[in-house]
Amino acid sequence: MVTCGTNAVYGRCVRARCPASSANLGPGFDVLAVAVDLYVEVEVASADRLSVSASGEGADLPRDSSHLAAMVAMDVVGHDRLAIHVHSDIPVGRGLGSSAALALATAAAAGASDPLAVAARIDGHPENAAASMLGGLVAATVLRGKVAAVPLALDPALKFVAVVPDQQLPTAKARQALPTEVSLASASFNLGRMGLLVAGLANADVLVREATEDRIHQDFRSPFFPVAPQLLAELLRAGALASCWSGAGPTMIGICAASDAAQVAARVEPAMAAMGAPGRVLVLGADRSGLVVTAAGDGYEPTKRAGRQLFDLAGG
Secondary structure (H helix, E strand, C coil): CCCCCEECCCCEEEEEEEEEEEEECCCEEEEEEEEEEEEEEEEEEECCCCEEEEEECCCCCCCCCCCHHHHHHHHHHCCCCEEEEEEECCCCCCCCCHHHHHHHHHHHHHCCCCHHHHHHHHHCCCHHHHHHHHCCEEEEEEECCEEEEEEECCCCCEEEEEEEECCCCCHHHHHHCCCCCCCHHHHHHHHHHHHHHHHHHHCHHHCCHHHHCCCCCHHHHHHHCCCHHHHHHHHHHCCCCEEEECCCCCCEEEEEEHHHHHHHHHHHHHHHHHCCCCEEEEEECECCCCCEEEECCCCCCCCCCHHHHHHHHCCC
């Protein structure tokens, strides 16, 4: 643990924490994402020289200037005289927005006036960072060079079962498989499904399994994780209302009634092993707080919705 330095935005010593996210959700490619209750916490302090410490997920990554947290913090403050500590519960390279969440939390801890802009620039698309910033379900895009993000209604009766393989799938590699053009029929198909999905996530009573169907990215990524179609089907057989890839994968997500989520997870876990896809199954709730910034030594209760406050301050 490090002792935080003074943050120019808040005028006091801070730590920053934000949630993981599941993006795309089938048809909402590079637009939709939901924040889920796995977290990364970052502290940044002034120091004589750069030091990086880490625990939890990603603790085995190089602890030097090549670490994403170090690169983001140095970019924000303009020098490398920093002590950085990262603790993460978000699996790396699994499609749960670990890079966007880490970039966002680091930018906030380092004092960025618009941490969402920093994280979206580094991640290359805004929806994961927007969900981690604002919490809940969001739609995000870039308008006139600036991130535009809008919170959407999310039924509290929903939970998410994440099938997280041990295998990593870097987002850059997964994106290379995507077509550069899509047909009018595919675009129309996805737009129709996305309308159903947004309505179903707002009201679970009208969520249909077809709402997460997609013709733009999921099938093109399946060669990198061939058991994906089987896992998606197994989530439905186990009782999920709908299923889809989480971001670029290889994590698969089942959207479930909260009362059924534990049962779905228990049924899918042995099927996962039988398919030769070792990993873990997590039952996740939606995070509705987003980025949380607190004074060093304080608990996390007092400063809820800080991400939405910062978004407003930055003119989002």
